[in-house]
Amino acid sequence: MNIALIAHDSKKELMIQFCIAYCGILSRHNLCATGTTGKQVSEATGLHIQRYLSGSQGGDQQICARISCNEIDVLLFFRDPINPKSNEPNDMNLLRLCDVHNVPVATNIATAEALILALERGDLDWREIGNPSL
Ligand SMILES: O=C(CO)COP(=O)(O)O
Helix, strand or coil, X not given: CEEEEEECHHHHXXXXXXXXXXXXXXXXXXXXXXXHHHHHHHHHHCCXXXXXXXXXXXXXXXXXXXXHCCCCCEEXXXXXXXXXXXXXXXXXXXXXXXXXXXXXXXXXXXXXXXXXXXHHHCCCCHXXXXXXXX
């Protein structure tokens, strides 16, 4: 499965802790991330992560493009709902595209944990059945 990671600055440490906790599961999948999120998570966990540009440079748009092509199976997007920075990715377009393509998406750690455990159980295998070329 292809899993995309994005974390607003105030949520990056949470994303790192989440990825440390679920490193074993995540290591069995293809990971990609916006630049800074990917750098920090890979340095903390040793996970191999395909890194796109930083969010402020358009990395979120690169992930949007992959979602548009139905190439992302799970999006973990830890966003700051209280004080997002002006240059942080526009969540509405990311979330809209996930709805277009039925991509399971988590915007907080509680849902992310449910999704990652569902992934491990095989509950998301329908993504590959629906996309045999992925
Ligand atoms: O802009 C973002 C959230 O602040 C996401 O991109 P980075 O992972 O490059 O920071």
